[in-house]
Amino acid sequence: MKTRDFKTKLYKQMAKVTKALSNPNRLEILDLLAQGAVPVEYIAEHTNQPVANVSQHLQVLKKSGLVTTERKGKYQYYRLSGKDSYDAWCKLRKFGLSQNKVLSKMLDDFRDQKQSLEIISTEDLIKKMKKKEVILIDVRPEAEYEQGHIRDAISMPQKTLKQHAGSLSKETNIVAYCRGPLCLMADEAVSKLTEMGYKALRLENGYPDWEAKGLPVEIKQT
16 A cells, blocks of 8 residues: 555544544533443433434444443443543543633633632542531432442432432532533532522532542442
8 A cells, every 4th residue: 555545544544533523412422421331312311412313423433433332231331432532532622621712701601600609629629528628419410420429429410409408518518510621510509509508619620530530439330
């Protein structure tokens, strides 16, 4: 094979990855799959997309090497193909936030609307957890919490937060986290808790970011 033909072939393979990352629906799917392996129906429900559309997006992601599958019983589960896939998503997300002023402004404006919304860094949370100065809540759906969560976090899904908030102390700071910096469930949770008289903060990142740093987690054994 000629050198030029070989180079063209290489770039075509690379283009499969960039094409897979060029669709906003597929990026949302990657963000969800970073939480753990789930079936197509779960992805469709939690991204508000038809199952048929999600299946098509998953095939593109699979062909690019970003996603892989495994069978559990009668269901096919999808997951990120490995650490490299997660790293690619994180770097793209970080680059987008640093270079895209519209994206950054959208997030800032949204959080400005949520009065009293405070963000706590991972480092500060670790210090406060050691001193038992905070209550940490995971506001993702329970199924995601069960797959893996930050050690000592309490499962309190954002959709049912008001029903269970009574078990929390109003004398202790509450830190909420969800899927990551682009996930808004933690923002909504902090806003609700603040309105109810709690002292609440949002963790800057999410569960996958915490796990990627090698910090203490509890993972479901399969």
